[in-house]
Amino acid sequence: MVPKVxxxxxxxxxxxxxxxxLLVPLVYPPRFIEIAHKLGVTPPQLGAxxxxxxxxxxxxxxxHLRCDPSNVTGIVDALExxxxxxxxPSAGDRRVKVVELTAAGERLRARAVEEMFKPPAWVKDLSxxxxxxxxxxxxxxxxxxxxxxxxx
Amino acid sequence: MVPKVxxxxxxxxxxxxxxxxLLVPLVYPPRFIEIAHKLGVTPPQLGAxxxxxxxxxxxxxxxHLRCDPSNVTGIVDALExxxxxxxxPSAGDRRVKVVELTAAGERLRARAVEEMFKPPAWVKDLSxxxxxxxxxxxxxxxxxxxxxxxxx
DNA sequence: CCTCGAAAGTTGAGGCTATCAAAGATTACG
DNA sequence: CGTAATCTTTGATAGCCTCAACTTTCGAGG
Numbered sequence: 001m002v003p004k005v006x007x008x009x010x011x012x013x014x015x016x017x018x019x020x021x022l023l024v025p026l027v028y029p030p031r032f033i034e035i036a037h038k039l040g041v042t043p044p045q046l047g048a049x050x051x052x053x054x055x056x057x058x059x060x061x062x063x064h065l066r067c068d069p070s071n072v073t074g075i076v077d078a079l080e081x082x083x084x085x086x087x088x089p090s091a092g093d094r095r096v097k098v099v100e101l102t103a104a105g106e107r108l109r110a111r112a113v114e115e116m117f118k119p120p121a122w123v124k125d126l127s128x129x130x131x132x133x134x135x136x137x138x139x140x141x142x143x144x145x146x147x148x149x150x151x152x
Numbered sequence: 153m154v155p156k157v158x159x160x161x162x163x164x165x166x167x168x169x170x171x172x173x174l175l176v177p178l179v180y181p182p183r184f185i186e187i188a189h190k191l192g193v194t195p196p197q198l199g200a201x202x203x204x205x206x207x208x209x210x211x212x213x214x215x216h217l218r219c220d221p222s223n224v225t226g227i228v229d230a231l232e233x234x235x236x237x238x239x240x241p242s243a244g245d246r247r248v249k250v251v252e253l254t255a256a257g258e259r260l261r262a263r264a265v266e267e268m269f270k271p272p273a274w275v276k277d278l279s280x281x282x283x284x285x286x287x288x289x290x291x292x293x294x295x296x297x298x299x300x301x302x303x304x
Numbered sequence: 305c306c307t308c309g310a311a312a313g314t315t316g317a318g319g320c321t322a323t324c325a326a327a328g329a330t331t332a333c334g
Numbered sequence: 335c336g337t338a339a340t341c342t343t344t345g346a347t348a349g350c351c352t353c354a355a356c357t358t359t360c361g362a363g364g
Contacts, residue, residue: 014283015280015287016271016283017269018287019271019286020271020275022287022294024268024269027175043350044350067350068352068353069313069314070314070315070316070354071351071352074349074351075350093360094312094358094359095358095360117172117176118169118172119168119171122294123168123175123293124168126168126289130292130293132167133285133289135170135171137282137285138171138178139174140279141178141274141275141278142174194320196321197320209341210343219322220322220324222342225343225344227321230320246330246331246341247330247341248330248341248342249341249342
């Protein structure tokens, strides 16, 4: 009923591949986009908001968002226009600008984080045993790879 | 070391929320974007390519991609310009245009699907027992919700 | 001091994606 | 037939994104 990566056309050699094949259609739906829309910001703005739990340099934001620094300029401009963030000069280095959330920005960020943590139906509908098993597996997965999670 | 939704700032009331909180940083990294870039197409073009396992109407593509129909026009234009797809008239209804992959489009789609099915490191590095458990949980999750998975 | 190279951020050009409103073509129904 | 509904495209507008070029600032050496 819906476009999906057809498992039948996949290699499916090993269990890891099979598990991943099952996970993709469950997580690929653009939740991020939906949340951004719900909160009245664009997805890139939400991505930036998400980074700003603590003040960040423009350059660091670009690294984390995996985009060109010039791109961050426009996104932060938009956040400033809406009084969600503001640029401040860096004490030590006058080339650097530090972006910090305003009170309104903090509030919106809190709502965004809350939304992102709401588990989708397919997780909530799992049996308690499966939920625990899933959580434990993911803990082990997350523990061994301190792997980057930069998300835009 | 990387921007993440800080678990400490989450509600974490129940296990479902906790499991989801662990899953988000493992899956949010824009794999889709990376694959698109690797294959030399834009993400929306990859999304369209992904739908075209079988020929699709413009309108159906818009539904599946969750975007305005007028948007699909441009994306399909781009695919046609690159000889990855072509529009064909619909037999029964001359308003409708059916988009079909060319041979080159099929080849590129095959590569895309292959890439998408490569499990990320965190899945491959799980123990065989965890891999099986994860697969089984996801099978159950996918089975009970015949839920939409439209992805862009 | 003073110049030279590197770094941080911005600007401008060009392209792609997205939405909305409106138009064109075609079909379906009364 | 004629009117409404459907499928797609066009045009206007806005945002994101990358690249190359530029400004300001920092740091190291002469």
